[in-house]
Amino acid sequence: MAKYSLHINGxxxxxxxxxxTPLLWVLRDHCSLYxxxxxxxxxxxxxxxIHLDGVAMRACSIPVSQIGDQKITTIEGLSQxxxxxxxxxxIEHDVAQCGYCQSGQIMSAAALLEDNPSPNDAEIRSAMxxxxxxxxxxxxxxxxxxxxxxxx
Amino acid sequence: xxxxxxVNRRSFIKVSAATGGGFVLGFSLLSACTSDPIKEPFYGxxxxxxQWNELNAFLKIGDNGVVTIFSPNPEIGQNxxxxxxxxIAEELDIDWKDVIVEQAPLDTEKYTRQVAGGSQSIRQGxxxxxxxxxxxxxxxxxxAADKWSVAVDELRTSDGKIYHDISNKEMHYGIVAGAAALLEVPENVTxxxxxxYTIIGKGIRNVDGKAIVTGAPVFGMDYxxxxxxxxxxxxxxxxxxxxxxxxxxxxxxxxxxxDAFPMTLPVEGLHRITEKAFKKNEAVVIVGNSTWSLLKAxxxxxxxxxxxxxxxxxxxxxxxxxxxxxxxxNTLRKDGEPERVFSQDLTVIEREYSAPFLPHNTMSPMNFxxxxxxxxxxxxxxxxxxxxxxxxxxxMFSIPKENxxxxxxxxxxxxxxxxxxxxLLEAAWISKHIxxxxxxxxxxxxxxANGTYRPAYKVRYKAAFDNNKNVLAFHVKGAGIxxxxxxxxxxxxxxxxxxxxxxxxxxxxxxxxAWRAPKSxxxxxxxxxxxxxxxxxxxxxxxxxxxxxxEKAATxxxxxxxxxxxxxxxxxxxEVKQKSAWGSETPGIYRGVAAYYCHNSYVAQVVDITLENxxxxxxxxWSAVDCGRVINxxxxxxxxxxxxxxxxxxxxxxxLTFENGTPQQTNFDxxxxxxHLDAPEEIETFFINTSEEPTGLGEPGLPPVIGALANALxxxxxxxxxxxxxxxxxxx
Numbered sequence: 001m002a003k004y005s006l007h008i009n010g011x012x013x014x015x016x017x018x019x020x021t022p023l024l025w026v027l028r029d030h031c032s033l034y035x036x037x038x039x040x041x042x043x044x045x046x047x048x049x050i051h052l053d054g055v056a057m058r059a060c061s062i063p064v065s066q067i068g069d070q071k072i073t074t075i076e077g078l079s080q081x082x083x084x085x086x087x088x089x090x091i092e093h094d095v096a097q098c099g100y101c102q103s104g105q106i107m108s109a110a111a112l113l114e115d116n117p118s119p120n121d122a123e124i125r126s127a128m129x130x131x132x133x134x135x136x137x138x139x140x141x142x143x144x145x146x147x148x149x150x151x152x
Numbered sequence: 153x154x155x156x157x158x159v160n161r162r163s164f165i166k167v168s169a170a171t172g173g174g175f176v177l178g179f180s181l182l183s184a185c186t187s188d189p190i191k192e193p194f195y196g197x198x199x200x201x202x203q204w205n206e207l208n209a210f211l212k213i214g215d216n217g218v219v220t221i222f223s224p225n226p227e228i229g230q231n232x233x234x235x236x237x238x239x240i241a242e243e244l245d246i247d248w249k250d251v252i253v254e255q256a257p258l259d260t261e262k263y264t265r266q267v268a269g270g271s272q273s274i275r276q277g278x279x280x281x282x283x284x285x286x287x288x289x290x291x292x293x294x295x296a297a298d299k300w301s302v303a304v305d306e307l308r309t310s311d312g313k314i315y316h317d318i319s320n321k322e323m324h325y326g327i328v329a330g331a332a333a334l335l336e337v338p339e340n341v342t343x344x345x346x347x348x349y350t351i352i353g354k355g356i357r358n359v360d361g362k363a364i365v366t367g368a369p370v371f372g373m374d375y376x377x378x379x380x381x382x383x384x385x386x387x388x389x390x391x392x393x394x395x396x397x398x399x400x401x402x403x404x405x406x407x408x409x410x411d412a413f414p415m416t417l418p419v420e421g422l423h424r425i426t427e428k429a430f431k432k433n434e435a436v437v438i439v440g441n442s443t444w445s446l447l448k449a450x451x452x453x454x455x456x457x458x459x460x461x462x463x464x465x466x467x468x469x470x471x472x473x474x475x476x477x478x479x480x481x482n483t484l485r486k487d488g489e490p491e492r493v494f495s496q497d498l499t500v501i502e503r504e505y506s507a508p509f510l511p512h513n514t515m516s517p518m519n520f521x522x523x524x525x526x527x528x529x530x531x532x533x534x535x536x537x538x539x540x541x542x543x544x545x546x547x548m549f550s551i552p553k554e555n556x557x558x559x560x561x562x563x564x565x566x567x568x569x570x571x572x573x574x575x576l577l578e579a580a581w582i583s584k585h586i587x588x589x590x591x592x593x594x595x596x597x598x599x600x601a602n603g604t605y606r607p608a609y610k611v612r613y614k615a616a617f618d619n620n621k622n623v624l625a626f627h628v629k630g631a632g633i634x635x636x637x638x639x640x641x642x643x644x645x646x647x648x649x650x651x652x653x654x655x656x657x658x659x660x661x662x663x664x665x666a667w668r669a670p671k672s673x674x675x676x677x678x679x680x681x682x683x684x685x686x687x688x689x690x691x692x693x694x695x696x697x698x699x700x701x702x703e704k705a706a707t708x709x710x711x712x713x714x715x716x717x718x719x720x721x722x723x724x725x726x727e728v729k730q731k732s733a734w735g736s737e738t739p740g741i742y743r744g745v746a747a748y749y750c751h752n753s754y755v756a757q758v759v760d761i762t763l764e765n766x767x768x769x770x771x772x773x774w775s776a777v778d779c780g781r782v783i784n785x786x787x788x789x790x791x792x793x794x795x796x797x798x799x800x801x802x803x804x805x806x807x808l809t810f811e812n813g814t815p816q817q818t819n820f821d822x823x824x825x826x827x828h829l830d831a832p833e834e835i836e837t838f839f840i841n842t843s844e845e846p847t848g849l850g851e852p853g854l855p856p857v858i859g860a861l862a863n864a865l866x867x868x869x870x871x872x873x874x875x876x877x878x879x880x881x882x883x884x
Binding site: 001017018020021022025028029030032033034035036037038039040041042044045047074075076082087090091094096097098099100101102103106121124125126128129130131132133134135136137138139140141142 | 228229230231357358360361362364365366367368369370371373374376382407408442443444445447448513514515516517562563564565566567593595596786787790791793794795796797798801819820821825826827828829831832833834835
């Protein structure tokens with residue numbers, strides 16, 4: 001076990017966990033942040049996508065010991081009140097079916113738009129390809145990202 | 153109707169034999185607000201009332217006019233948590249912006265059929281949900297008439313307000329909700345004329361939309377209580393094995409691990425549904441303080457398993473299915489004299505189709521919270537058949553049924569996997585064993601390797617036609633492990649004079665069960681591919697051949713018992729033909745068509761594909777759907793789109809293979825599902841404008857698209873696709 005001070009969603013959080021604990025389980029089991037989802041544990045499905053210093057990463061495959069001072073943003077910290085443009089676009093397009101993968105999809109989309117504010121369709125599909133949705137909401141997700149890219 | 157004398161306003165019960173199958177209008181017992189994040193409703197823009205007045209089990213009205221509607225059925229992504237309350241709200245005549253929706257717990261006294269399965273929630277709830285809303289509205293009117301000392305029939309409602317136009321008075325429902333709750337439940341109420349609908353058919357967004365996009369803890373996986381332990385299980389790698397021993401002492405020493413012990417659930421005598429799904433009842437249980445410590449302990453686990461029944465593999469399954477098609481004759485239906493006609497001098501075509509076992513791969517692996525003591529059980533999580541599982545827990549631990557409390561969370565996908573509840577029983581067993589509340593979590597590997605798989609299938613079709621382009625005889629023979637895929641009374645039964653349907657099943661030690669649109673998910677694709685090939689052999693347009701057969705089934709049906717309405721079937725096909733401009737040719741675009749009826753709804757689809765570097769790309773899918781009256785158009789479209797993508801994904805990539813009894817694909821690195829890059833560029837869905845009663849949409853969008861895809865692939869490659877997953881033949 002080791003103590004870590006993590007920058008999560010704008011505040012500092014102390015945790016005492018094994019050093020190989022993936023960030024996903026630190027968030028879920030030790031920080032009561034349940035928005036980051038477990039789907040595969042091997043960075044294949046994208047359900048656990050978070051931002052590390054603004055870059056989309058799979059939290060299931062990052063040991064807590066490698067995070068250091070990097071700033072972690074989870075779905076809970078993407079906006080204060082759920083009004084990030086990607087979140088608004090998701091509501092506008094009524095994207096979710098079961099909804100389980102959507103926080104990961106939203107985090108990937110938000111990182112994409114930060115990096116490339118006006119992605120074309122091919123860029124959207126390519127950037128989102130690591131996020132599986134078993135309910136099959138892909139066309140809605142892609143439409144929502146196009147909408148979000150046109151929002152302020 | 154009976155009325156029980158009330159002790160006070162908050163503890164009486166009303167029961168009414170309302171229409172719609174013994175539906176109960178009961179009083180909601182102290183549905184307290186709690187600080188639990190899962191139970192706290194999302195208020196959004198709605199202000200919280202000082203006091204709630206429960207009018208019946210489905211709704212309570214605040215003193216400020218805000219209405220809480222309890223959605224009875226489990227939410228699995230089919231969006232009934234939005235569409236079922238919409239039906240109540242419509243008849244209550246309330247403005248949707250004043251509605252809060254909450255998930256009702258399992259309560260067999262108050263609600264009937266709290267099930268997510270068979271695409272039946274809307275169809276079976278249609279009358280009872282409308283009656284619930286209309287009855288509450290009538291009670292509000294009666295209370296208002298009393299308050300204003302006027303006749304009930306001088307009053308009207310609109311958007312949550314009661315008006316007495318003669319005296320120019322108005323008030324919102326909240327003012328009389330308390331008085332209304334004390335009234336006797338009226339037996340006869342008038343339902344709205346559909347032309348006056350303001351909510352049904354108008355398009356309402358997912359009531360949990362905001363919770364989902366903000367990461368609120370709404371799923372079973374997110375459930376947490378102080379003092380709760382975590383548990384994982386390690387089942388046998390192969391079906392047909394028993395647990396001998398394992399490195400128990402070593403595991404117990406690992407950091408974060410509280411205990412490790414063998415589990416042997418008593419499965420014999422369980423309900424047949426659960427028993428069928430529960431062929432790995434022995435496991436090692438590990439209990440700990442965190443998920444990561446459990447995952448590490450699972451890696452450190454060494455177990456000795458003994459073999460009970462011989463391990464099966466995919467080659468064996470293939471041979472078994474072929475043998476079933478060749479050796480047996482279990483006839484389900486026979487019209488005319490198919491054998492005689494097949495022996496005549498006619499053109500005959502015969503084709504065989506196959507599909508492998510499929511895991512469900514819900515995005516959230518199986519999980520459940522359980523807190524079981526000597527005389528009561530509390531269970532929280534995602535479950536499609538809560539009543540069945542609650543009963544099994546009661547039986548298994550000799551707990552009175554009324555002491556088994558089940559709360560249903562949102563499900564991170566289901567597709568049939570969450571009907572069975574074997575993981576729920578495991579969670580309950582572990583909780584009882586360790587005498588503590590526990591959350592059981594399956595890893596993705598546990599989830600994929602210990603499924604209740606879609607059975608493996610084969611089917612053989614044979615048809616005979618004459619020179620005048622008439623189909624004279626038709627033979628379908630199916631085989632499945634376990635359970636055959638044939639529906640004897642579905643199309644083309646009823647449209648061909650000489651018809652024979654046969655079905656065979658082989659036993660297996662592999663757990664199988666319902667997978668989104670059971671049987672239809674295979675047979676539709678096979679049948680619609682065969683019809684396409686038959687049309688080509690007859691030199692007919694594939695839509696024209698189908699319409700010719702529907703015409704026959706509509707005007708002079710063969711046999712007494714045909715499960716479908718041929719006119720509605722033909723209508724969706726005509727609609728998709730028109731919308732897709734079927735018959736027009738675009739260079740480089742290859743088209744296929746299919747239509748199928750299942751779960752009381754009709755769907756016809758056209759798929760357009762291109763080939764890029766010999767890989768198929770789906771450009772567009774058109775769907776024409778007759779599901780009766782559409783309750784929530786945007787949600788309805790979403791269901792069809794999801795069915796389309798699931799169908800395409802299954803047909804192209806889906807398949808679980810076995811070697812030595814062990815599933816070979818146990819995570820998304822080896823099991824391919826459709827992703828963003830492979831998804832159709834566009835999906836356009838049209839609903840038939842009809843006043844037929846509403847039917848379900850969770851399943852019917854999936855089956856036909858497999859046939860439409862196979863037929864488009866044929867156009868693109870000149871090769872027919874008989875065996876799923878199609879990518880194997882495309883690449884091979």
